[in-house]
Amino acid sequence: MYINGVLEQRKDQLIRQSLLSDEFLDFVKRNNIPFETLISYYRCAIMEVETKFKVLNEQYALRYDRNPIESIKSRVKSYDSLLKKIRKKNIPLTLEAIEEQIWDVAGIRVICSFQDDIYLLADCLLQQDDIKLIEIKDYIKNPKPNGYRSLHLIVEIPIFLQDEKRNVKVEVQLRTIAMDSWASLEHKLKYKKNLPAEQLEKISDELKHCADISAELDARMQTVRMDIYKDGNPTKYEDMPLKVPNLPVMPQNPLMGLLGDNQKN
Numbered sequence: 250m251y252i253n254g255v256l257e258q259r260k261d262q263l264i265r266q267s268l269l270s271d272e273f274l275d276f277v278k279r280n281n282i283p284f285e286t287l288i289s290y291y292r293c294a295i296m297e298v299e300t301k302f303k304v305l306n307e308q309y310a311l312r313y314d315r316n317p318i319e320s321i322k323s324r325v326k327s328y329d330s331l332l333k334k335i336r337k338k339n340i341p342l343t344l345e346a347i348e349e350q351i352w353d354v355a356g357i358r359v360i361c362s363f364q365d366d367i368y369l370l371a372d373c374l375l376q377q378d379d380i381k382l383i384e385i386k387d388y389i390k391n392p393k394p395n396g397y398r399s400l401h402l403i404v405e406i407p408i409f410l411q412d413e414k415r416n417v418k419v420e421v422q423l424r425t426i427a428m429d430s431w432a433s434l435e436h437k438l439k440y441k442k443n444l445p446a447e448q449l450e451k452i453s454d455e456l457k458h459c460a461d462i463s464a465e466l467d468a469r470m471q472t473v474r475m476d477i478y479k480d481g482n483p484t485k486y487e488d489m490p491l492k493v494p495n496l497p498v499m500p501q502n503p504l505m506g507l508l509g510d511n512q513k514n
């Protein structure tokens with residue numbers, strides 16, 4: 250009993266002397282800086298891509314009196330989920346490997362008013378000459394078996410630092426309001442895995458059914474919009490002289506040409 254007490258005391262002393270020593274804390278801090286720096290690059294890349302979407306929204310509002318973007322949500326992957334992904338995918342614990350192999354450290358979710366707006370915005374973004382498309386996954390044309398729909402892009406964008414230019418990857422998810430609300434609810438329910446198998450199957454079927462209804466809702470809202478703006482856009486500002494060259498006028502499927510080699514479902 251006495252021995253155990255002494256051992257505990259010695260252990261505590263050892264931890265304080267070694268793990269909490271100034272040298273060790275300094276070591277942790279020193280190695281933490283490169284990681285924090287890398288994360289700050291992702292924050293910068295998010296700012297760049299977010300601004301691009303805000304500019305497009307602004308220009309579209311001015312020209313067509315309508316905002317294609319309802320809202321934008323951004324996040325840098327949390328430390329916890331980054332570590333989980335490193336473990337799951339067996340990625341080496343180096344900053345280079347994180348940069349090369351994890352493509353969603355920076356994430357932007359653009360919630361659009363109508364389904365066509367998703368393709369319009371993606372098309373406008375991908376036409377910009379500082380954006381490089383790395384991967385595209387069209388879960389709208391090819392929904393996941395559970396019913397999940399969204400357009401996912403992995404893009405690379407340069408950020409300009411004090412003395413260097415770095416290309417940084419960003420994951421962009423574009424969805425309608427209906428797609429987003431379905432995905433949010435499904436995400437919450439995904440964690441309730443401790444239900445009996447039979448009940449889980451019923452819930453999955455029900456969620457798939459809800460996804461089908463939400464897809465139908467998007468299609469009908471799109472038709473209503475087309476009916477209101479017969480040629481795809483209101484004519485109110487049509488004759489206004491534009492400072493920026495023409496936006497594409499509601500192409501039916503602007504990504505058709507891009508989907509080929511990059512589609513990786």
Ligand code: GTP
Nearest residue numbers: 334352353386393395397401422431432433435436
């Ligand atoms: P990663 O290697 O992690 O990128 O896996 P992946 O490439 O197979 O995933 P994908 O690019 O298809 O999807 C990545 C992100 O899309 C997820 O982190 C979610 O935000 C979203 N997502 C994909 N599938 C679903 C789904 O079934 N439900 C919900 N709620 N979100 C999904």
Ligand code: MG
Nearest residue numbers: 352353401420
């Ligand atoms: Mg992915």
